[in-house]
Amino acid sequence: MSYAIQAEGLAKRFKETRALDGVDLAARTGTVLGVLGPNGAGKTTAVRIFATLIRPDAGRATVAGHDVVREAGRVRSVVGLTGQFAAVDEMLTGTENLLMIGRLLGLPRGDARARAAELLERFGLTDAAGRATKSYSGGMRRRLDLAASLVGRPQVLFLDEPTTGLDPHSRGELWEMLRGLVAEGVTALLTTQYLNEADQLADEIVVIDRGRVIADGTPDELKAQAGGQVLQVRPVHEGELEKAHALVAVDAGHRARIEGDVITAPVEDPALMPAVVRRLDQAGIAVGELTLRRSSLDEVFLALTGHRAEPGAADEGTAGDEGGDGGAEDEFARVRSVA
Amino acid sequence: MTAGTIAAPPAGSGRVRPWAAVQQTATMAWRSLVQVKHNPLELVDFSITPIMFVVLFTYVFGGQMAGSPKDYLQYALAGIIVQNALFTTMYTAMALNTDLTKGVFDRLRSLPIARSAPLFGRIGADLCKQLWAVLLMIGLGTLLGFRVTTGFLGLLGAALLLLFFAGAVSWASVLIGMKASDPEKVQVFAFTLIFPITFTSSAFVRVETMPGWLQAWVDVNPVTHLSDAVRGLLTGGPVASPVLWSLAWAVGLAAVFLPLAMHAYRAKA
Numbered sequence: 001m002s003y004a005i006q007a008e009g010l011a012k013r014f015k016e017t018r019a020l021d022g023v024d025l026a027a028r029t030g031t032v033l034g035v036l037g038p039n040g041a042g043k044t045t046a047v048r049i050f051a052t053l054i055r056p057d058a059g060r061a062t063v064a065g066h067d068v069v070r071e072a073g074r075v076r077s078v079v080g081l082t083g084q085f086a087a088v089d090e091m092l093t094g095t096e097n098l099l100m101i102g103r104l105l106g107l108p109r110g111d112a113r114a115r116a117a118e119l120l121e122r123f124g125l126t127d128a129a130g131r132a133t134k135s136y137s138g139g140m141r142r143r144l145d146l147a148a149s150l151v152g153r154p155q156v157l158f159l160d161e162p163t164t165g166l167d168p169h170s171r172g173e174l175w176e177m178l179r180g181l182v183a184e185g186v187t188a189l190l191t192t193q194y195l196n197e198a199d200q201l202a203d204e205i206v207v208i209d210r211g212r213v214i215a216d217g218t219p220d221e222l223k224a225q226a227g228g229q230v231l232q233v234r235p236v237h238e239g240e241l242e243k244a245h246a247l248v249a250v251d252a253g254h255r256a257r258i259e260g261d262v263i264t265a266p267v268e269d270p271a272l273m274p275a276v277v278r279r280l281d282q283a284g285i286a287v288g289e290l291t292l293r294r295s296s297l298d299e300v301f302l303a304l305t306g307h308r309a310e311p312g313a314a315d316e317g318t319a320g321d322e323g324g325d326g327g328a329e330d331e332f333a334r335v336r337s338v339a
Numbered sequence: 340m341t342a343g344t345i346a347a348p349p350a351g352s353g354r355v356r357p358w359a360a361v362q363q364t365a366t367m368a369w370r371s372l373v374q375v376k377h378n379p380l381e382l383v384d385f386s387i388t389p390i391m392f393v394v395l396f397t398y399v400f401g402g403q404m405a406g407s408p409k410d411y412l413q414y415a416l417a418g419i420i421v422q423n424a425l426f427t428t429m430y431t432a433m434a435l436n437t438d439l440t441k442g443v444f445d446r447l448r449s450l451p452i453a454r455s456a457p458l459f460g461r462i463g464a465d466l467c468k469q470l471w472a473v474l475l476m477i478g479l480g481t482l483l484g485f486r487v488t489t490g491f492l493g494l495l496g497a498a499l500l501l502l503f504f505a506g507a508v509s510w511a512s513v514l515i516g517m518k519a520s521d522p523e524k525v526q527v528f529a530f531t532l533i534f535p536i537t538f539t540s541s542a543f544v545r546v547e548t549m550p551g552w553l554q555a556w557v558d559v560n561p562v563t564h565l566s567d568a569v570r571g572l573l574t575g576g577p578v579a580s581p582v583l584w585s586l587a588w589a590v591g592l593a594a595v596f597l598p599l600a601m602h603a604y605r606a607k608a
Contacts, residue, residue: 051449073354076451087442091374103366104452
């Protein structure tokens, strides 16, 4: 089995902050590795090391077999990077942005032009090709950014929160495009704080929190790891929610929670469900819905990290992260205070 | 000892060949200039400050300063050109800072290209804009009554000296662009720095009219030397001393700011 991306003991510190504190991870060639973690977990720092933008303090990382420090030039010729912010020149048109990258990569003018047209077509930007990208919507910019990272036909793609800030429709479009790329044999490392994004796209997931890997496995393995199943109870009368919650908590303990109009509780003991049903019945609470389902990645995340992923806070928090090395540190500090 | 067996770098080790680096620099310069091609408004945008400077200085201050706008223009155009050239160097800082904060540099650095290509491409493109502004201001000045009295060689000399000096100041601009946290800060910083420096010089008024303590600074101010040199090259008068002083200042500024700027650039971009 070959690995397109590998890291061992990766560490990076910004002043007093350990952004990465000994991270091991690996992505098999032709698969998607999801790196999941809250804002400030160290995801961006890891991507920047793989993309040769910063050097690790300790540990080693290879991309397509090339060391990211000693063979940075070779790594650059096989990777594509799509950062958290669409890194397109707003004053240039879509075509010119791609033409610039093609020419920088040494393509002759005609080839660069053909490649630009091909990518614009593929990403549904042909109609907007001649317009300055400052007139593009957020989704169009992200698509162009992804296209720009593909001009050199990279074997390995790094996507740092590629859908942060996109509306659900644009996010779905980007997912489709990623699936298409992976079907063509590209290996991708995708960081995200949207749990369902990792669930949808990744073959394997590593969960990072505060610079450390706290869990890894396939999405299914991770879901099983965090308690397996979840009991979900919806009382017919919303007024009885509190009362029902108290009853469920008798057997399920403090992990029983109210989420909207349902009560959820992780199930480890098969006897829990009958016990809960009995209690609710005795108390005369009418139950509209009673289901046993596998835990969502959201719940896995909560169980693993002790805190929820907070995409809302992240959207605003990431603004400080674009400035480079110092930004990752800000991001880190901010999440500490949130957590 | 293994004398004579110096290990050659492995083929395709990712080092960028010099000719490729030149092409990449040209591509980066193209990127900065091509905007103008489809967006002629960009050119207007870029030309409005120089036009405003020339017209306002000539007609607002001219009568008071030299008895007539035309006479004042003959004196002040060199200074106006120098002031505009200094402001124009700050475009480099703004553009680099924008690339830095918008993530464009991350994309460029992830490509197998010469590290210096984005920087030299930008500076090259900005020097083209400098040349355009100089020619525009002399052209406009001529329409308003300014006369180049020294001929083509004087004009050429003035343009080359301005470009050389602007190129040297660009390195200070690169440093600011790398250090500033956002493009707006660059603008504020540039304004507060360049305004006093250009006004405490011989750019717009004769030095003799200023108080003695101020003259002491004005006499060493590089803007004084550069304005005198450009004035001499365009309209006659002593040239040798101000030109040499201007060149010395340019070399000195580059000697200080080039290493600092390169260091900051390597650290960030």
